[in-house]
Amino acid sequence: MDYDLNIDNLSIIKEKAIDLAFQFGPSLLKALILLLVGRYVIRLLIRLMSAALEKYEIDPSLSTFFKSFLNAILWVLLLISVATTLGMEMTSFVAILGAAGLAIGLALQGSLSNFAGGVLILVFKPFRVGDSVEAQGTIGEVESIDILYTKVRNFDNKVVTIPNGALANNPIINYSQKPTRRVDMAVGVAYGTDLKKVRKVILDVLKKDERIHDDPNPVVYFTNFGDSSLDLTIRCWADSADLWPVYWDNMEAIKEALEAHDIEVPFPQRDIHHYYPEGKK
Missing domain, CATH: 1.10.287.1260 (Helix Hairpins)
Structure with a gap:
C-alpha cells in the first residue's frame, strides 16, 4: 500500500x-x-x-x-x-x-556623491587622463576616470583607486596642467667662499643645458647662514616633462664643476673648545 x-x-x-x-x-x-x-x-x-x-x-x-x-x-x-x-x-x-x-x-549616498563628483570632474576638468596629480595623499598619473572612481598609478607602478566625491571636494595639485615648471635646487659651500665665483660657476653649468629656458633667466640666491655652510638656492625653468631629468643632471654637473674650481662643499662639523681649570691638564 x-x-x-x-x-x-x-x-x-x-x-x-x-x-x-x-x-x-x-x-x-x-x-x-x-x-x-x-x-x-x-x-x-x-x-x-x-x-x-x-x-x-x-x-x-x-x-x-x-x-x-x-x-x-x-x-x-x-x-x-x-x-x-x-x-x-x-x-x-x-x-x-x-x-x-x-x-x-x-x-548608497556615498556612491551618488561619487557619481556627482565624476560629473563635476568632467565638466570643470581639474585634471585629465595622463596628467600627473597629487590628491588624497597619492602622487601619480591618472589612468582612468570612471563613473564612481578615478584610478591613479603611482610612480612605483601601484594603482590607487580614489572616490570621485573625495577628489571633487578636496584640493588637487596638477603637475601637468602648465607646460613649464620651476626647478629648485639647493647647494651649500664652505664659509669664506667667494659667492660671486660660486654664482658664476653654477650659472655657467646651467647655460650648457638646452632644456633650461632663458626666460625667465636662471638665478642663484644666497639664502641662509647654515651650521656648516653658506646655503644657496638655484632656480631655473624647464618644460614640465623635463623637470626631474633637469634636476638630477644639473645637481651632478654642479657638484663636479664646484670640485673642478676647488670650491668646497662642506659636510656637517663642529669645533669643540675644551677649557681646563687652572693648574690641571
Whole structure:
C-alpha cells in the first residue's frame, strides 16, 4: 500500500513538473536567449562607441566615463526586458524598481556623491587622463576616470583607486596642467667662499643645458647662514616633462664643476673648545 502511494505521489509531482515546464519553459527560454543576445549587443555597442570616440579624438577622460555610464544604462534596460519576458507586469516592476531605487539610493549616498563628483570632474576638468596629480595623499598619473572612481598609478607602478566625491571636494595639485615648471635646487659651500665665483660657476653649468629656458633667466640666491655652510638656492625653468631629468643632471654637473674650481662643499662639523681649570691638564 505504501509503495503504491509513493508511486502515485511521484506521478503527481511528475505531472505538475511537466505542466510547469510547458507553462514557464518558453518564457525561461526566451529570457535566457534575450539575456545572452543582450549581453552580446551591449559589448558590441560599447566597442562601436569606443571606436567612434577614438575616431573623433574625444578626451580620454570623457571616453572612459561615457563608456561606463552607457554600459550601466544598457544593463538596466536589459534586466527590465528579461523581467518582463518572464511575465512580470511592467507596472509592478516599475513600482518594485522605484521602491528598491529609493532604498538603494539611501544606502548608497556615498556612491551618488561619487557619481556627482565624476560629473563635476568632467565638466570643470581639474585634471585629465595622463596628467600627473597629487590628491588624497597619492602622487601619480591618472589612468582612468570612471563613473564612481578615478584610478591613479603611482610612480612605483601601484594603482590607487580614489572616490570621485573625495577628489571633487578636496584640493588637487596638477603637475601637468602648465607646460613649464620651476626647478629648485639647493647647494651649500664652505664659509669664506667667494659667492660671486660660486654664482658664476653654477650659472655657467646651467647655460650648457638646452632644456633650461632663458626666460625667465636662471638665478642663484644666497639664502641662509647654515651650521656648516653658506646655503644657496638655484632656480631655473624647464618644460614640465623635463623637470626631474633637469634636476638630477644639473645637481651632478654642479657638484663636479664646484670640485673642478676647488670650491668646497662642506659636510656637517663642529669645533669643540675644551677649557681646563687652572693648574690641571
